[in-house]
Amino acid sequence: MEKEITIYDLAKILALSPATVSRALNDHPAINAKTKVLIAEKAAELGYRSNTFASHLRTRKTNTLGVIVPRLNSNFMSTVLAGMEEVANNFGYNLLINQSLESELKERSNAKTMFNSRVDGLLVSVAYDTDSFEHFSTFITRNIPVLFFDRIMSHPQCGAVIIDNEQAGYDATRHLLDQGCRRIMHVTGDLRRNVYADRLEGFKRAIAGQNLPLDNRLILSTDLSQEAGRIIADQIDQMVEKPDGLFIANDLCAAICMQALKDKGYAIPEDIAIVGFNNDPVSQVVSPQLTTVFYPGYQMGKTAMTTMIGQLNGTKLIDNSEPIILRSELIIRRSSIRLEKS
Amino acid sequence: MEKEITIYDLAKILALSPATVSRALNDHPAINAKTKVLIAEKAAELGYRSNTFASHLRTRKTNTLGVIVPRLNSNFMSTVLAGMEEVANNFGYNLLINQSLESELKERSNAKTMFNSRVDGLLVSVAYDTDSFEHFSTFITRNIPVLFFDRIMSHPQCGAVIIDNEQAGYDATRHLLDQGCRRIMHVTGDLRRNVYADRLEGFKRAIAGQNLPLDNRLILSTDLSQEAGRIIADQIDQMVEKPDGLFIANDLCAAICMQALKDKGYAIPEDIAIVGFNNDPVSQVVSPQLTTVFYPGYQMGKTAMTTMIGQLNGTKLIDNSEPIILRSELIIRRSSIRLEKS
DNA sequence: TCTTGTATTGTAACCGATTGCATTAACTTG
DNA sequence: CAAGTTAATGCAATCGGTTACAATACAAGA
Secondary structure: OOOOOOHHHHHHHHOOOHHHHHHHHOOOOOOOHHHHHHHHHHHHHHOOOOOHHHHHHHHOOOOEEEEEEOOOOOHHHHHHHHHHHHHHHHOOOEEEEEEOOOOHHHHHHHHHHHHHOOOOEEEEOOOOOOOOOHHHHHHHHOOOOEEEEOOOOOOOOOEEEEEOHHHHHHHHHHHHHHOOOOOEEEEEOOOOOHHHHHHHHHHHHHHHHOOOOOOHHHEEEOOOOHHHHHHHHHHHHHOOOOOOEEEEOOHHHHHHHHHHHHHOOOOOOOOOEEEOOEOOOHHHHOOOOOEEEEOOHHHHHHHHHHHHHHHHHOOOOOOOOOOEEEOOEEEOOHHHOOOOOO | OOOOOOHHHHHHHHOOOHHHHHHHHOOOOOOOHHHHHHHHHHHHHHOOOOOHHHHHHHHOOOOEEEEEEOOOOOHHHHHHHHHHHHHHHHOOOEEEEEEOOOOHHHHHHHHHHHHHOOOOEEEEOOOOOOOOOHHHHHHHHOOOOEEEEOOOOOOOOOEEEEEOHHHHHHHHHHHHHHOOOOOEEEEEOOOOOHHHHHHHHHHHHHHHHOOOOOOHHHEEEOOOOHHHHHHHHHHHHHOOOOOOEEEEOOHHHHHHHHHHHHHOOOOOOOOOEEEOOEOOOHHHHOOOOOEEEEOOHHHHHHHHHHHHHHHHHOOOOOOOOOOEEEOOEEEOOHHHOOOOOO
16 A cells, blocks of 8 residues: 655655645645646656545535436436536546436435535436426535536525427427327426426427417326326227327337337327427337437537636636526438428 | 534533534444434434535545446436335445446546446446546546446456356357358447357357358448448348348347338348347337346346445455356247247 | 443544735845 | 845645544443
């Protein structure tokens, strides 16, 4: 077990004061350039590494950012995290990642952990059932920036990075309408979450735009799980007036549902045209390939992180009045094409 | 901005010494039970939170574990991480997660970051091209436990958690043989990685077991990407002696390849039977559904983390001489069934 | 009564980097 | 050459817990 080198060791060896060593290592302007080089070389030679705890204790900054996500094991989330990690890494920030497992209770406990770990900032995509903002207000009062992404909570002091879910929902539905669907079912998640509520709004706007009636029996709020996909297929099979179009707010759920429908003998897209959401890898692998909405996960992670770090550095103030909106895009594949291009 | 409460504040208010407060909060046996209650109540009332940096500075422990993975955005890895996170959370450990992006260079830099962050332990699944152990030996010399999972490096002082890849490779291949395949192609990853090398060994053993010749042209080392899946389909299409079985060491790659083959008019499994690996969600969604090897990712994450924490607590010493082997299992689906069950 | 033991609490020195406030040396300038 | 600048470095307090080593109080035993 080698001994850990401190600035005191360096100071003694070089016949300098710890203060000078500290300043030199932090590139303080008052220190002579030659001295800096001298110290830097010695530090490298002896394998000195700064004790971040001593530093954090003194400076009250941790260079650590907290990230709370509903689940780690979803393609979308892990892509977002990959983007975040890349940026954070570049700026010398560490990431403390927790998952809420879609439970507000766990989310609260995560937030508490983060708080006690004194993260410099917090990035959150909220759980399915989160109602309260309370566990985040601790951060606000302590002036620790909180930034939401994807599943956001509106708060005057918190930034947000999202896509235009309303528009995406509109586009998806409009596409189905354009393909001749007249009875479109929309399967969505918990409507307390902006992502689902907004997509539903877009869905409604598109329906209304064609002067079609809105049938509330065609709007299903589920947990968007694989199991839900199977259940939906069963339900559709038992309906008297079956839908001719299906807009499901999640690709995996949509793919499973499509498969179940095919097993029951429905032709996709002829009997029922289907659109998913997220552009998950599964969407390219099912047959027919699934029309979906491309969701810029990686970009979202990078943007959220850049924004957060910008605010921490004071480089760029977050304009919290308006969320940052990223481009999403409808990707049309065979699962929904009922008309040849004219 | 509220003022932060310290043990000194608590001590002053309760007319005690900081030492007593510190001990009480850590449930030290020498402190009177009533005093503990008193202190705990006051601490809760004033919203005291321990300053972890002061604590870490003194104790030289960080309660933080580093995790380095090739990529965050793969279903398998995020599942493993989910398992790790759950256990770590239960034991009060934080996770510092980095991705190497399959590059040894980045992995080195990750390791350095972890080292400087003074993680108490390190869990690693190595990158595609990692050759050197050097960036981990820093940890070993400082007595910081390093545990590999999935993609491991053999080292006398490092634990490992894996599945029996050789057996899994054997089972997969044997299954194809049992289905009547006589010319099986194996698509694998970088053979420096145990997971791929071992599966190949299993493949070879199965082939040899049937007294079939080993055709090296039927063993392809790729990056197992989606693109690779397409390329493989092209290659097969141009081969004179085409394979009648295909064992691909990754589900997504296999699914894409299957799709490309279907597009070219091959019947799956009649012309070519296919087996993937990992039991990724895509395997259930392609048609025909993909035979694959169930990989206990969540379990692996939990086991690795439990083992690590056990070692740190001294509860349980890692027996580093033998890796921990988890059960994997062949899941037979339609992509490989050529014979009716007799 | 005096000693010894036990239970609790206190004192003070750390851990290692940072930084406001000197201090010293060298250099200008009138 | 004295006074004022400027550049470079040092001193010492500080951040907030932790813990070895007392110290104190009270009870039991000799």
